Amino acid sequence: MSTKKVKIGNISIGGGERVAVQSMITTLPKDEKSVKEILRLEKAGCDIVRFAVKDELDAKAIKLLKEKTNIPLVADIHFDYKLAIASIENGADKIRINPGNIGGDDKVKAVASCLKEHGVPVRVGANTGSIEKSFYAKYGSSAKALGESTLKNIQVLEKQGVENIVVSVKASNVPLMVESAEYIRSKIDYPLHLGVTEAGGGDMGVIKNSIGIGSLLLKGIGDTIRVSLSTDPVDEVAIGKNILRAVGLDKNFVDIIACPTCGRCEWNLMEFYKKVEDRVKDINKPIKVAVMGCVVNGPGEAKEADIGIAGGEKCVIFKKGEVIKIVEKEKIEEEFFKELDKCLK
Ligand code: SF4
Numbered sequence: 001m002s003t004k005k006v007k008i009g010n011i012s013i014g015g016g017e018r019v020a021v022q023s024m025i026t027t028l029p030k031d032e033k034s035v036k037e038i039l040r041l042e043k044a045g046c047d048i049v050r051f052a053v054k055d056e057l058d059a060k061a062i063k064l065l066k067e068k069t070n071i072p073l074v075a076d077i078h079f080d081y082k083l084a085i086a087s088i089e090n091g092a093d094k095i096r097i098n099p100g101n102i103g104g105d106d107k108v109k110a111v112a113s114c115l116k117e118h119g120v121p122v123r124v125g126a127n128t129g130s131i132e133k134s135f136y137a138k139y140g141s142s143a144k145a146l147g148e149s150t151l152k153n154i155q156v157l158e159k160q161g162v163e164n165i166v167v168s169v170k171a172s173n174v175p176l177m178v179e180s181a182e183y184i185r186s187k188i189d190y191p192l193h194l195g196v197t198e199a200g201g202g203d204m205g206v207i208k209n210s211i212g213i214g215s216l217l218l219k220g221i222g223d224t225i226r227v228s229l230s231t232d233p234v235d236e237v238a239i240g241k242n243i244l245r246a247v248g249l250d251k252n253f254v255d256i257i258a259c260p261t262c263g264r265c266e267w268n269l270m271e272f273y274k275k276v277e278d279r280v281k282d283i284n285k286p287i288k289v290a291v292m293g294c295v296v297n298g299p300g301e302a303k304e305a306d307i308g309i310a311g312g313e314k315c316v317i318f319k320k321g322e323v324i325k326i327v328e329k330e331k332i333e334e335e336f337f338k339e340l341d342k343c344l345k
Pocket residue numbers: 259260261262263264265292293294295297298301
């Protein structure tokens with residue numbers, strides 16, 4: 001079952017569109033640094049950017065952000081329905097708010113009619129910190145509690161005729177995040193936003209995000225993703241894009257296949273790998289490059305590579321497993337990069 005398509009500013013998500021990468025700036029809209037922060041994320045390949053809206057000045061500042069930046073802007077609002085309305089009126093392309101906690105039917109109605117009037121979508125959902133009390137009492141901190149809490153928020157909006165909905169269920173516990181996303185996906189066909197909350201930083205943060213988001217994407221679940229890391233948001237975007245590449249949803253990049261080396265390796269593969277990585281990192285072409293440790297196993301193990309190198313007393317350059325050149329160690333860099341450049345053209 002494919003999800004519905006939802007338009008957010010100048011892009012669409014769901015309904016078979018490519019999975020979009022989101023991030024969040026750490027400044028408020030009224031902060032003069034925000035334009036620069038959004039442009040940095042754009043440059044890094046971010047598709048959608050979110051920011052917290054804390055007061056009226058933030059909501060008004062969205063107008064300027066819209067003028068100076070190009071990707072869809074999402075206003076994240078807690079509780080205050082007036083800020084939701086002001087954000088939409090000032091040009092937010094999507095808002096993130098939970099109708100269940102904005103203070104009653106009249107306020108929900110006001111936000112809903114503003115969303116419909118401007119054709120702006122809304123993201124609703126729950127995380128382990130915002131599970132509704134009754135569901136928490138009944139199901140504890142579980143996928144069912146997260147899912148049911150989210151469904152209730154969705155129903156509040158549906159009752160007001162809002163159809164442009166994006167859904168998220170998040171947890172910092174990876175198995176719970178995965179189970180909750182599967183639960184909600186089995187109940188609704190709105191596009192789903194994936195993320196592991198409070199994943200931390202460093203290697204463990206990257207691992208949690210990659211496994212949580214990646215395992216769902218492999219099952220065809222997820223229409224937008226946000227890698228959450230205690231680091232520069234530009235890193236979140238880079239890792240988000242790499243997750244899409246690792247699960248095969250983005251093939252437009254140079255994939256480097258390299259062996260981990262073993263006792264058979266007779267050259268400095270690690271150093272050469274870094275040089276290759278540097279050369280190809282900004283090239284968006286579906287090419288596979290292999291950097292292998294030995295001539296005995298390298299060309300065969302990396303048969304699918306469009307071009308590869310295997311080190312030894314003499315190094316071999318190969319294409320699709322067939323050796324095309326045998327070169328002296330001293331000439332390897334010059335010769336290999338000459339061949340690689342031909343492939344990258
Ligand atoms: S390609 Fe050669 S050096 Fe690399 S892991 Fe395999 S056997 Fe070892």
